[in-house]
Amino acid sequence: MTRKTVRLALSGLGAIGGSLLRLIADGAQGTYSPRGTALDLRVVAAVDSSGAIADAAGIDPAPLAAHKAAGGRAVDLPGVTVAGRTVADLLAAGVEFDLLVEAGPGDLETGGAGLAAVRAARAAGLPVVLAAKAPLVLAWDELTGPGPAVAYSACVGGALPTVTLLRATLTSARASKIEAALNGTSVYVLSLIEDGLSPADAVARAQATGIAEPDPSFDLDGWDAACKLVILANATLGAHARLTDVDRTGITDVTRDDLLRARATGHRIVPVGTAVPNGTGWRLTVAPVALPADHPLARMDPEEMGVVVHTDVAGRLCATTREPDAVPSAAAVLRDILTTAG
Ligand SMILES: NC(=O)C1=CN([C@@H]2O[C@H](COP(=O)(O)OP(=O)(O)OC[C@H]3O[C@@H](n4cnc5c(N)ncnc54)[C@H](O)[C@@H]3O)[C@@H](O)[C@H]2O)C=CC1
Numbered sequence: 001m002t003r004k005t006v007r008l009a010l011s012g013l014g015a016i017g018g019s020l021l022r023l024i025a026d027g028a029q030g031t032y033s034p035r036g037t038a039l040d041l042r043v044v045a046a047v048d049s050s051g052a053i054a055d056a057a058g059i060d061p062a063p064l065a066a067h068k069a070a071g072g073r074a075v076d077l078p079g080v081t082v083a084g085r086t087v088a089d090l091l092a093a094g095v096e097f098d099l100l101v102e103a104g105p106g107d108l109e110t111g112g113a114g115l116a117a118v119r120a121a122r123a124a125g126l127p128v129v130l131a132a133k134a135p136l137v138l139a140w141d142e143l144t145g146p147g148p149a150v151a152y153s154a155c156v157g158g159a160l161p162t163v164t165l166l167r168a169t170l171t172s173a174r175a176s177k178i179e180a181a182l183n184g185t186s187v188y189v190l191s192l193i194e195d196g197l198s199p200a201d202a203v204a205r206a207q208a209t210g211i212a213e214p215d216p217s218f219d220l221d222g223w224d225a226a227c228k229l230v231i232l233a234n235a236t237l238g239a240h241a242r243l244t245d246v247d248r249t250g251i252t253d254v255t256r257d258d259l260l261r262a263r264a265t266g267h268r269i270v271p272v273g274t275a276v277p278n279g280t281g282w283r284l285t286v287a288p289v290a291l292p293a294d295h296p297l298a299r300m301d302p303e304e305m306g307v308v309v310h311t312d313v314a315g316r317l318c319a320t321t322r323e324p325d326a327v328p329s330a331a332a333v334l335r336d337i338l339t340t341a342g
């Protein structure tokens, strides 16, 4: 069996980055890639809002995760070299790595530090695994065009391999509609409000799980769902969509009375991203929708996300995933690392 060391740079050390570090510490080393190579994953660089750190011998992932979980700054971790503030600084300082994982906050205006990090890595010939969606949504053609690989399965429904599933299905069938409830925070928050929690308490509970965005309005106003719909539509329908193409309504105006009234008439209000053909392309919408109780997305439990694809000849395909915290998305990042580097 071939063994290969993969040197990782990890940008973003929060819920996703921390969970990934713990997965690596718990035994991802030696994990077999899809091509059968045994991979030894070594974190040689890490970046958070305090700056960039490096150690060519490897930064022990468990102490780094514990340091961050305790509120520490990366640059204060004992025994590492501080090498500037960004991924570009790491590269300029001669820090060598094989793959960048981008798990920092998203900036939907400019792409922010995340997009800059991805561009720096690719300019250096390095592949990238994304948890952050903003770089992909803003620079779709660039990041999916020629150049080093960019893997992004964690961006579109956590551990649920939505893109793989839809691409396989649509090889021999045409989609007449896609329905995607892929913002876990909105699904969870609406369920808690229906159970009687105040909106503020419901959001606080979602934040405590680690699934909410650093700024939860990114979830509640439908931005995260819109990003996921754009990525899904571009990756599987060839939609060439941008964020501005999505007709977006968040969940903040949905009240407990609305939720209970829907229940009383045999419905459930679910935040859904929908893609339907509009003659020339695809009409993309994100909105809370009252679905009949027997609809697959109405049957989800509060911690589930799901996707439904209606086709001409392959029937109606549904898939759901239960993700109570950020670990399944970190597992999706790990899956992309193994697939990309193995
Ligand atoms: N939490 C989840 O379940 C999922 C999150 N994502 C995406 O992954 C990304 C990270 O999410 P979380 O870990 O939940 O966020 P988080 O808020 O828990 O962590 C963000 C991390 O980024 C760091 N950071 C801030 N500014 C930075 C900069 N300029 N350069 C590098 N790092 C910087 C922070 O110090 C923190 O360590 C987001 O883009 C999110 O949309 C994707 C799938 C699931």
Ligand SMILES: N[C@@H](CC=O)C(=O)O
Pocket (backbone or CB within 6 Å): 155, 157, 158, 182, 183, 184, 185, 186, 211, 212, 213, 219, 224, 329
């Ligand atoms: N904030 C997101 C996390 C994953 O993308 C969500 O709630 O689904």
